[in-house]
Amino acid sequence: MREILVRDLGxxxxxxALLVQKDLVERRKQGLIPDQLLIVxxxxxITLGRNGHLENLLANEExxxxxxxxxxxxxxxxxxxxxxxxxxxxxPILDLRxxxxxxxxxxxxxxxxxxxxxxEFEIEAARVAGCTGVWVGGKKVAAIGVHISRxxxxxxxxxxxxxxxxxxxxxxxxxxxxxxxxxRELGSIADRETVTAxxxxxxxxxxxxxxxxxxxxxx
Amino acid sequence: xxxxxxxxxxxxxxxxxxTKWLKKAGEHVERDEPLFxxxxxxxxxxxxxxxxxxxxxxxxxxxxxxxxxxVVGRIDEGAGNGAAxxxxxxPTDAKPAAAKPAPAPPAQTPKAAEPVQQRGPRLVQPxxxxxxxxxxxxxxxxxxxPLSPLVxxxxxxxxxxxxxxxxTGAGGRIGKQDLDAYMSAxxxxxxxxxxxxxxxxxxxxxxxxxxxxxxxxxxTRMEPMSTMRxxxxxxxxxxxxxxxxxxxxxKTDMTKIAKLRERHKSEFQQRYGFSLTYLPFVIAAxxxxxxxxxxxxxxxxxxxxxxxxxINIGIAVALENGLxxxxxxxxxxxxxxxxxxAVVDLSTRARSRQLKPDEVQGGTFSITNFGSFGxxxxxxxxxxxxxxxxxxxxxxKIPVVIDDAIAIRSVAYLALTFDHRLIDGALADQxxxxxxxxxxxWSGEIL
Numbered sequence: 001m002r003e004i005l006v007r008d009l010g011x012x013x014x015x016x017a018l019l020v021q022k023d024l025v026e027r028r029k030q031g032l033i034p035d036q037l038l039i040v041x042x043x044x045x046i047t048l049g050r051n052g053h054l055e056n057l058l059a060n061e062e063x064x065x066x067x068x069x070x071x072x073x074x075x076x077x078x079x080x081x082x083x084x085x086x087x088x089x090x091x092p093i094l095d096l097r098x099x100x101x102x103x104x105x106x107x108x109x110x111x112x113x114x115x116x117x118x119x120e121f122e123i124e125a126a127r128v129a130g131c132t133g134v135w136v137g138g139k140k141v142a143a144i145g146v147h148i149s150r151x152x153x154x155x156x157x158x159x160x161x162x163x164x165x166x167x168x169x170x171x172x173x174x175x176x177x178x179x180x181x182x183x184r185e186l187g188s189i190a191d192r193e194t195v196t197a198x199x200x201x202x203x204x205x206x207x208x209x210x211x212x213x214x215x216x217x218x219x
Numbered sequence: 220x221x222x223x224x225x226x227x228x229x230x231x232x233x234x235x236x237x238t239k240w241l242k243k244a245g246e247h248v249e250r251d252e253p254l255f256x257x258x259x260x261x262x263x264x265x266x267x268x269x270x271x272x273x274x275x276x277x278x279x280x281x282x283x284x285x286x287x288x289x290v291v292g293r294i295d296e297g298a299g300n301g302a303a304x305x306x307x308x309x310p311t312d313a314k315p316a317a318a319k320p321a322p323a324p325p326a327q328t329p330k331a332a333e334p335v336q337q338r339g340p341r342l343v344q345p346x347x348x349x350x351x352x353x354x355x356x357x358x359x360x361x362x363x364x365p366l367s368p369l370v371x372x373x374x375x376x377x378x379x380x381x382x383x384x385x386x387t388g389a390g391g392r393i394g395k396q397d398l399d400a401y402m403s404a405x406x407x408x409x410x411x412x413x414x415x416x417x418x419x420x421x422x423x424x425x426x427x428x429x430x431x432x433x434x435x436x437x438x439t440r441m442e443p444m445s446t447m448r449x450x451x452x453x454x455x456x457x458x459x460x461x462x463x464x465x466x467x468x469x470k471t472d473m474t475k476i477a478k479l480r481e482r483h484k485s486e487f488q489q490r491y492g493f494s495l496t497y498l499p500f501v502i503a504a505x506x507x508x509x510x511x512x513x514x515x516x517x518x519x520x521x522x523x524x525x526x527x528x529x530i531n532i533g534i535a536v537a538l539e540n541g542l543x544x545x546x547x548x549x550x551x552x553x554x555x556x557x558x559x560x561a562v563v564d565l566s567t568r569a570r571s572r573q574l575k576p577d578e579v580q581g582g583t584f585s586i587t588n589f590g591s592f593g594x595x596x597x598x599x600x601x602x603x604x605x606x607x608x609x610x611x612x613x614x615x616k617i618p619v620v621i622d623d624a625i626a627i628r629s630v631a632y633l634a635l636t637f638d639h640r641l642i643d644g645a646l647a648d649q650x651x652x653x654x655x656x657x658x659x660x661w662s663g664e665i666l
Contacts, residue, residue, distance in 0.1 A: 002367075003571055007494055009484065016485040023489060033492065034567075051238050051258055077263040102229030103262040132261040148228075148264040149253065208388070 002098060004209040006200040008039040014047065014072055014083065017091065021154045024093045028152050035098070037203055038091040039196050042083035044069040046171055049145055052079040056172040064170065076155035078132070078145030080171045086162035086182070088196060092203070096151040099207060107132055107144055109206050110157055114142045116202040117159075117195065121188045131176060134159075139181035140173065159183070161195055221270040223292040225285050228259055235259050236284040237291055242268075244277045248294065255291065272296040366393060373398050447541040458603045463639035466598040466610075467647050468632050471655040473614050476500050477629040483665050491556065495665065497631070498534075498588055499558035501611050504657035505586060506530050506551045512650040516583045518604040519641055533582030533602055534562055536569040537592070543569050544602055546582040555665055590614060596632035606641050609654070610634040 009020070017040050027033045046069055048054065056079055057071075064071055069082075083089055096106060111127050114134045118125040118141065125136045134142035142159040160182035168180050183195065203209075225235050235257040242248050242255075254268040272294040279291040366374075366381070370393055374381050384401045386393035444452070458464075480495050487495040509516045509530055518525045530551045533544040545565035547553070553561060568574050585602040590613035599610040612632035619628045633654060637647045 005567070009488065009494065012485055016489070019489050020485065023492060027492060034571075050256070050263060051236075075263060077258055077261040100229075102232070103264060104229045104232055104260055106229075107260055107262055144261050146262040148262055150265075150267060208394070 006037045012040040014045045036093040044084040047072045047074045049078040056080040059170040076145035076147045088159045091156045113203045113206040117198045139179045221294045222290045225289045227287040234286045465639045466636045469651045473629045493563045499555045504654045508653035515607040527583040533585035535587035536566045596634045606638040
């Protein structure tokens with residue numbers, strides 16, 4: 001039976017989250033731990049994927065420092081993005097060999113899990129061909145960027161729940177000049193726990209995990 | 220020389236962008252060491268080297284997009300001797316294992332890889348990323364892929380020949396839902412044969428048309444209880460009949476623990492690979508309080524009180540369709556980290572049904588953490604033959620009045636259900652008050 005452990009680590013610095021992921025990826029590769037879904041919330045940070053373009057960063061270091069935003073180069077796919085309070089960031093550590101050896105199917109399924117979650121909160125979201133992520137009426141509500149090493153995934157998705165969208169002014173999100181939105185802006189008043197629980201559930205069902213996600217944080 | 224090719228990272232993927240060489244031409248690389256990175260649709264993937272040796276040729280530059288199976292580089296396995304050896308010479312002396320397609324990654328399906336490998340004389344794909352788009356096993360063959368314990372158990376219990384079941388999982392793997400589908404299709408037959416009770420609906424005569432809304436649709440559905448369910452049912456009623464259940468609730472300020480957790484959360488996770496939660500603190504406080512009030516760690520035998528010298532704490536773990544209470548033995552010998560490790564270990568194995576029988580026996584006191592499901596407080600049922608159980612409610616931030624000022628504190632309700640035959644209210648409250656006081660004045664360090 002494929003199991004997934006869902007862990008809500010709460011507020012966690014981007015650096016620390018990288019370390020946690022690195023450690024879990026290693027253990028996952030060695031088969032010491034089951035698949036995991038980490039949920040975190042980052043302090044303000046702008047991250048640039050390895051193949052990202054620095055010109056999509058619209059502010060200089062000084063501006064970022066004054067705004068209290070950290071800046072990071074990182075090894076995920078995708079271009080530039082912003083993380084911050086009010087965003088639900090999910091880092092699945094999955095061994096895709098136990099699911100499908102297909103990175104595109106993986107990304108599409110991540111998107112579907114988010115679309116299904118949003119549907120529970122009466123938000124009609126969709127994928128847009130050629131624009132990875134989850135979109136509502138031409139605005140991006142969730143961004144995706146993934147890293148894979150020996151079929152073990154890291155990084156993942158960022159869903160704007162109650163994100164202060166003004167922070168996106170400093171970047172061209174994912175290098176695409178399209179607006180961003182959040183569940184709050186779309187009229188949802190659901191709290192973080194409710195959305196996180198729904199995400200965990202939809203993630204498990206879309207990836208055919210048989211076990212109900214266990215919030216191990218509480219044990 | 221070994222060819223390094225652009226791997227196929229999924230069924231629908233026909234090309235990939237080589238974004239970064241992690242080794243330069245002329246550099247030595249170990250087998251399985253990350254060699255280059257590719258990018259497909261927001262996914263960056265590290266590709267391990269198919270062999271050990273010197274990266275001789277870099278044929279595809281960074282930033283170029285090429286179709287799968289394109290040779291992107293070459294590795295000289297000779298690593299110095301023989302230089303750019305003739306194609307025929309190399310494989311015989313050096314590492315035939317890496318060059319032959321057959322002994323590649325064991326469990327993986329070589330089928331899909333073969334056509335690619337026939338194209339070049341000694342084309343070796345990087346070991347890890349191989350497509351699993353292999354044709355699903357035909358029905359006549361043995362069930363493909365490893366079977367989960369659940370599937371094996373179901374097959375055994377219901378006497379199902381797995382060769383008859385069509386798997387819909389990855390690579391034709393058979394999952395629980397496939398067995399369910401098979402069984403509902405076979406429902407009528409199974410019942411006729413008088414075999415094990417089929418899980419299909421009692422509308423057995425017409426299993427084929429469940430979707431049709433019918434006027435005389437059955438109003439109920441009968442399903443046998445699982446063995447676990449029956450045992451839980453028996454135990455709960457037996458406990459209620461045996462003990463005089465009374466519950467006392469103490470409001471507990473968890474702010475100190477919350478801060479301690481907050482401070483150590485990431486480092487703890489980093490160091491141990493699991494989170495630090497409230498539960499081990501509650502266990503540690505309970506164990507300490509038991510030392511002062513050993514009667515809550517006792518049991519009743521006829522007209523005698525049995526005091527247990529061991530403190531073995533049962534931890535209720537919710538399963539998909541039931542409940543199990545694995546036991547942390549000699550919990551007084553463990554610190555918070557050790558208790559957290561035990562909780563994670565036992566609950567993980569409980570959920571994957573890997574507990575050994577003696578790990579669910581011998582408990583002398585139990586703790587149930589219904590707070591994890593959002594409950595503020597509940598009145599738990601005693602786990603017989605114990606005489607008390609502590610329920611931990613959700614830790615919530617609430618406004619409280621301290622010295623006539625309003626402050627925000629993290630608060631949880633601790634609910635102790637005790638057997639009033641043996642324990643009186645005053646002692647129960649002294650005990651719970653002690654647990655509360657230990658938690659509120661927590662002074663120990665964690666890391």
